[in-house]
Amino acid sequence: MLSRPVMLLGRVPAPRLRLSAFRLRSQSSLASTIGDFTAKLHHPKFSVAARDVRILLKPTEFHDQLKEMIERAQTRIFISSLYLGSMESDLVVSLQRALERRPHLRLHMLFDFNRSTRPEPKSTAKLLAPLIAQFPERVHISFFRSPSLRGLMAKLVPPRFNEGWGTWHAKIYGVDNEVMISGANLNKSYFTDRQDRYIHFSASDQQRLSHYCFDFIRTVSNFSFRLLPPAKDSLPEHSVRTEEYNLRWPLPETHPHQIHGFAQTALTSLQESYRHLTSEPLDPGKFALYPLMQAGQFHIRDEEQTLHLLFEHLNSVQNSRALVDLTSGYFGLYEPYQKLVLESSNVDCRIVAASPRANGFYGSRGVSGRIPEGYTLLEQRFMNAVAAANRQNSVQLTEWEREGWTYHAKGIWVSDTDPDALPKLTIFGSTNLNSRSAHIDSELSFLMVAPEGREEAALRMRRKLFVERNYIRAWSKPWKGAERKVRLGTRFLAWLVGGML
The missing domain is CATH 3.30.870.10 (Endonuclease Chain A)
Incomplete structure (x- = not known):
């Protein structure tokens, strides 16, 4: 279960986000097993020096x-x-x-x-x-x-939608x-x-x-x-x-x-033309970088396959719990990903989503102005599923809000459950990890994995990931979506558009 819940759910003031302010753990019981996960990947692999x-x-x-x-x-x-x-x-x-x-x-x-x-x-x-x-x-x-938009619908749907x-x-x-x-x-x-x-x-x-x-x-x-x-x-x-x-x-x-x-x-x-790089050994002290395409309408699902392998691996690690930090500006977690989060009993998950005011559609005219409310509905359904799975102590949802700002960040960081542990891997790029990203949009993201060992350059890179993750969490606060009302019209629109949110 998530340790030190007050610290995890509390807001970290942004001005204090200095590297010297953290106790940084360089050793990880999770780290020694990540190689077992990456050995199952068949995507192209690039070797990246931490200094670059x-x-x-x-x-x-x-x-x-x-x-x-x-x-x-x-x-x-x-x-x-x-x-x-x-x-x-x-x-x-x-x-x-x-x-x-x-x-x-x-x-x-x-x-x-x-x-x-x-x-x-x-x-x-x-x-x-x-x-x-x-x-x-x-x-x-x-x-x-x-x-996907074709036929009569292509002629009828207004350009804004x-x-x-x-x-x-x-x-x-x-x-x-x-x-x-x-x-x-x-x-x-x-x-x-x-x-x-x-x-x-x-x-x-x-x-x-x-x-x-x-x-x-x-x-x-x-x-x-x-x-x-x-x-x-x-x-x-x-x-x-x-x-x-x-x-x-x-x-x-x-x-x-x-x-x-x-x-x-x-x-x-x-x-396929870059897949020969997969078998090349990774230089000591360098990060492995794997491109993940996700274009569901073309039956290309690199991201989906990789996340299944990742959660399967993290859940199987003995004598160690993993912490997955996940964020999306448009949080409507793809149903198979929800299943991974809810059924991985050996994995704690902290999620940061945009508050309604930090949603880019907040205050929009017409139907699009209901989009933030639609995401509140999806969040409520997710948290109901968390409660039904009895995972309230190991799956937490917070919301990002900063006066005058909107939120669009997305991705994943993986580390040990100790809040001071350095991330071992991260996923970053265009995916929002929702149904749109899985089925409708065409995405490119990257999985970056830290090397084994304690080379200082690699540790510095992992500290940067630590600071990035905590910088984003600095503006998060406890989720208040359970208190928000979702109008009947919004519920109908969410049903109508389905995975388009």
């Missing part, structure tokens, strides 16, 4: 790091995100200046089609169209369209051989007052990782709409023509609603 990993804590750091990366880019910039915010013209200018400075620099970007082509004055497509016109040979921008049938959700920010993985999008709030996670891998020894992320973007671009200037030339079938830009469909013989087989083959082939 930087964990950022604040949105402003994410913004500054991204701008610095663009400024020093020499040969390529590759970005994957849900969308580019309408206020981010300065970021477009940064990209433009980088392309002007470096004649050999190329730009590859991948976004979600529905989110990026909304009929608004400054959609992502409209903001980026001038770059295509100025650098037609060096800029490649694509928009992935989920095939068509994301409910799936989005391109992977977040990759890379230049040359350095990469930053996050859950954050390219919008002002994500740069100022929307909390997320951000892990940066420097360029010194990350060629394989950066090539993988670059290949991942290019692979999906092969079955996505390509942004082009608004020329009057003929376009392949299924392409889209507007006054400001054209969207060229690259597979004229395949309808955009029927790409399931093509996408599954392409993404599976990408994983």
